[in-house]
Amino acid sequence: MPDTPAVEPRSLRADAQGNLDRLLEVAACTFQRDGADTSMRAIAKAAGVGVGTLYRHFATRDRLIEATYRSEIARLCAAAPELLESSPALDALRTWMNLFVTFMATKDGMGEALRAILVDDDEKMTTRHLLADALGELLSRGVVEGTLRDDIAPYDVLLGIGGITLIAGGAAQSATRNRLLDLLVDGLRTDGPRPRDA
Template identity: 55%
Template sequence: MTGIDGAGTTSRRPLRADAQRNEDRLLEAAAEVFAEEGPGASVKDIARRAGVGVGTLYRRFPSKELLIEAVYRHEVQRLCAAAEELAATLPPVEALRTWMERFIDFMAAKQGMADALRVILTDDGEKLHTRTLLVDAIAWLLDAGEGTAPAPRPDADARDVLMALGGISLMAASEEQRELASRLIDLLLRGVVGH
């Protein structure tokens, strides 16, 4: 049975463990293939990379658009969940920097799916929900650094950091510009972390 959860996304019954593993592999493989080849990527290539049959892919995602939408939501969730994991395993500034690098990679992959995501990305409710999740992840990382040396500046605002990262991702959208993105992240970190 499906329904709509509070976030405005479709919810469904939990999957069997093997079906969940297949779905996770499909979403990870699709994210990689879409990032490499864009939305015109072959579903056969995605299924092959995930180690499942095309029939399995179509049972889980009856259209490529639904697959792209699921990949986008899955990648947002993974990126946001990474904030807590990074904060628990790395020094605060390193955790923040690593998350910022992952954000840039996420945005580059999203560009490869932009045409197919147009409906999602223009839905104000979806954009607000995604932005809230991302701001919360950055806030978690900033809060994890409080009381450490070096610590985030007390006036560092998670929304401002997200906007700056969005700008960096636009300026460094191509693979050739990836090194520029890393340099700009270093500059941003100097502004966020007090010395």
């Protein structure tokens, strides 16, 4: 039996994955801008594919919303080590915070539709742990570099970023949000304020 060529199938799979990634990226931007009620046809057009291609991947809007949410979490988690490859921990951390704000805006854009899909509390906690782990990687590098404190729990920082996003997450509030995020980063620096002894 002749050997089956290996290169071509891998290439096809890579192309298909690339198309899927493009669809999810466009869906995230569209949901963030226009909300969960945007048409599937509009998403397909923005992604440069036919609506039939979109429906072949995602038979319903709910499936697209869920897949977009999971994709954005994966992108945010993957961004931490990628940022550390080219930036010091402080810069990488601040950039990651901006990405988190974008993630939250996308999540808010999917609104009630997403909340109706993600009803499992265990899954929500898993998501929080994944994000805290990614943030922990940034904080740990900063400790090694001597720029970030070693007494900070990643989940506490995650709550801080989330709180800032809740009160100043809108596009018109970017100046306030950036100021608050900068203050948060300042509090994490080794030369930032330390908590008082009890």
